[in-house]
Each structure stands twice: as structure tokens, then as C-alpha cells.
Amino acid sequence: MKKPLIIFGVSQVAELAHYYFSEDSDYEVVAFCVDSEFLSEREFCGLPVVPFEEVGDNYPADNHHAFVAIGYSKLNIVRKEKYLSIKALGYKVASYVSSKATILNDHNIGENCFIFEDNTIQPFVKIGNNVTLWSGNHIGHHSTIADHVFIASHVVVSGNVSIEEACFIGVNATLRDGITIGARCVLGAGTLILSNCEAEGVYIGAATERSRVPSTRLRNI
Helix, strand or coil, rough: CCCEEEEEEECHHHHHHHHHHHHHHEEEEEEEEECHHHHHEEEEEEEEEEEEHHHHHHHCCCCCCCEEECCCCCCCCHHHHHHHHHHHHEECCCCCCCCCCCCCCCCECCCCCECCHHHHCCCCEEEEECEECCCCCCEEEEEECCCCEEECCEEECCCCCECCCCCCEECCCCECCCCECCCCCCCCCCHHHEECCCCCCEECCCCEEECCHHHHCCCCC
């Protein structure tokens, strides 16, 4: 019998969470919730939406699990606050780990994690609470990912890397082995990180410039 699950949020991330939990987990999504000031519709994905302030009255914590489906807004602060709020209400907090991911770390994975398909998590990796790993990442052996981190797709984290709390790591970033990424760092898409990053650093990759040659001149190539 599947475990009943409440999802916080009604965004595209929440819609994805509903899909993945419904198709590939032992949870059954039964409702959504949002803060009352943001409650504009009473139904989402065919299920009821209730005010967060009343969620315990409708779906008691003693027999429901919860999941906070929020992206990296305000450098993961919003997701962190709602995760802590839902825990304070006494809910058991679920994680989603795709059956199509390669998990070799004895499932050393915290609460409220959202781990998509095609991630490879090597042995001895430690993943904290409230971590998102979008699809297709490589997390190298003996690495540690602290709480409230968001890693976008196709990131390479080499071995023995420490990623501290609330970092954002963009698409196709590469982190060499043995380094530490300080708390609340932002590593943009395509960045190559070869040494330690102090806390609250921002690293932006170089964008590809448009060629002066128009595409119409390439027809004979």
C-alpha cells in the first residue's frame, strides 16, 4: 500500500514532483498546499490545493508524508524555509530518488531530496537534506553535498569534493577533485572550477559569441 504524500507548491517543479512520485515511488500524492496568500486555485494536477496554514487539519502529520517542491529561488532560501516549516509541523519528509539513477553510496541521502534520472552517485558520497540533483549528473566518490544545494543537469563533480550549504551549480559545470565549494556559492553554466571557492562566490562561464559570418554563407560547407 502506497504512503499518502502532500506536496508543497503548485509550480512546474511541483508538477514534476507529482509525476515522478506517482510513476516511480511507493508514495501516492493526495494533495498540494501553498501559503494562503498565494492560493489562487483549489485544484492542481486533478488534486485539491489547501492553505499551508490548514494542511494539518485536512491531512494530519501522523499519517501523511510531505515533500517541498520548490526550485532555487533566492539561492535556495525559500526551499530551505518551507522544508524547515513542514518538519516543524511534524511531517515525515519524503525524498524522491529515480529508479533510473545509479546509486552506489548505500543510499546515504537525506530528506526532501529530488534526484532525477541518469544521475550517477558513486560510493562513499554523502548527500544532505533538501538537495536537488537534476538529470544526468556525475557525483564522484567520497564527495559531500551539504543541505539545501541545487545542482542542475550534466554537472561533473569529481572525487573528494565538498559542496557546502545552499550552493547553486549550473548546467554543465565541472568541479575538479579535492576542492571545497563554500556555502552559498553560485557556479554558472559551463564553469570550470579548479580550486577552492570561498563562501558566497559567484562564478560565471564565458558565453559563446555570435559569429560575424551569417548562416546563409555556410550553405556550401
